[in-house]
Amino acid sequence: MDETAKTVAESRVTLGLMMGPEHANALGNVHGGVIMKFVDEAGALAAMRHARCPVVTVAIDSMTFLEPIFVGHLVWFNAELTYAGRTSMESRVEVIAEDPLTGATTHTNLAFLVYVAIDENRRPTPVPRLIAETEEEKQRMALAQKRQEMRKQRQQNEQ
Numbered sequence: 001m002d003e004t005a006k007t008v009a010e011s012r013v014t015l016g017l018m019m020g021p022e023h024a025n026a027l028g029n030v031h032g033g034v035i036m037k038f039v040d041e042a043g044a045l046a047a048m049r050h051a052r053c054p055v056v057t058v059a060i061d062s063m064t065f066l067e068p069i070f071v072g073h074l075v076w077f078n079a080e081l082t083y084a085g086r087t088s089m090e091s092r093v094e095v096i097a098e099d100p101l102t103g104a105t106t107h108t109n110l111a112f113l114v115y116v117a118i119d120e121n122r123r124p125t126p127v128p129r130l131i132a133e134t135e136e137e138k139q140r141m142a143l144a145q146k147r148q149e150m151r152k153q154r155q156q157n158e159q
């Protein structure tokens with residue numbers, strides 16, 4: 001038995017942030033780049049909690065902004081690991097915007113990011129195996145494996 005293996009639940013993380021004027025344009029819409037930064041932070045935290053070492057972002061899949069997010073919204077960034085390779089990990093980050101006055105929530109983004117665990121020399125270092133427990137986690141892991149294969153293929157084609 002692999003005693004270093006960890007479940008998806010062990011590294012799952014949620015960040016909750018209130019969007020202020022510093023996050024938005026003159027119309028009160030939160031900048032896409034601000035959302036991307038917090039998505040990256042949430043995804044990296046899940047990866048760090050799994051690996052318990054520093055990680056760097058190596059790939060970010062395309063991100064679609066389904067609904068606007070406005071100043072005053074409380075934004076939740078729910079991140080969990082969907083895949084762990086030898087040194088790389090994929091995080092799934094879901095973004096939910098909540099109007100704290102009404103409680104209305106909107107699903108605004110879904111993003112997949114890949115991180116690599118690094119050692120003191122900034123070189124890739126092995127991570128624990130990931131255990132998918134629920135049916136949903138197992139399905140997400142199967143899709144993540146396919147996405148990672150496609151990224152590797154794309155990378156080879158670009159060289």
Ligand SMILES: CC(C)(COP(=O)(O)OP(=O)(O)OC[C@H]1O[C@@H](n2cnc3c(N)ncnc32)[C@H](O)[C@@H]1OP(=O)(O)O)[C@@H](O)C(=O)NCCC(=O)NCCS
Binds near residue numbers: 152
């Ligand atoms: C991430 C980094 C350390 C990887 O170094 P490398 O010499 O390419 O290492 P490897 O080829 O051994 O790849 C390491 C892992 O990353 C994966 N990987 C590399 N490029 C990838 C890509 N474009 N997409 C997905 N996975 C990728 C590999 O498949 C491998 O995974 P595995 O160990 O689970 O099989 C190096 O590319 C780097 O430092 N990049 C800059 C990171 C950075 O500054 N990010 C922004 C700020 S955090």
